[in-house]
Amino acid sequence: MSKIIKVGMADANVCAAPDVITTLGLGSCVGIVLYDPVSKIAGLAHIMLPDSTKILNNSNKYKFADTAIDILIKDMMRIGANRNNLVAKIAGGAQMFNFGNSSEMMRIGDRNVEATKEKLAQLGIRILAEDTGANYGRTIEFYPETGLLHIKAVGRELKII
Structure with a gap:
């Protein structure tokens, strides 16, 4: 029986197949799925900001892409993922x-994606x-068994990547 592992905002978690890992409400935030296709171990981080060095209160390390x-990666390796296999x-x-105005501060979504990459x-x-x-929020579910990421958005078709 598989479990659904939920990840909150500015949070992260790991799982292994057959479990599924999910996060809700990605607006300007980025959901980062790391995956070891050999061990079928996945990790998901829901990051809010690109760079911890630019913020004074940066004690929550899951909040930042950097x-x-x-x-x-450390959490995934702890449960058996191989660092060299990660995608x-x-x-x-x-x-x-x-x-x-498209001031740099307001481009938080773009900056989160750039910092992640x-x-x-x-x-x-x-x-x-x-x-x-784009300009819409997303909810994602990752299935380590298949390596597929399901992306749901209100009023849009289910997207699978």
Whole structure:
């Protein structure tokens, strides 16, 4: 019997097949799925901001792209994932509000996606698929058994990447 592992905002968790891992309400946040296809172990981080070094209160390491991914890898290895097998899928990073000026601060979704991609590239983790940007929120479910990421959005068809 498989369980559904829920990940909250600014949080992360890991699971192994046949369990499923999910997070709700990705707006400008990015859902980062790391996956070891050999052991069928997955991790999911729901990050809110790109860079912990720019924020004074940065004690929650899961909130930031630059710190959450490192912790997620350690947590996955602890339950049997092989670091060399890891691949990624990402979703979210929407521009939820249209601001008249496109100031850098307001591009939080884009910046979250960029920071996620930079961090994964530094770590040598390949992104297999992504569903990012646009102007709508997403809920994602990852199935380690198959390696498929289901992306749900209100008023849209189920997307599977």
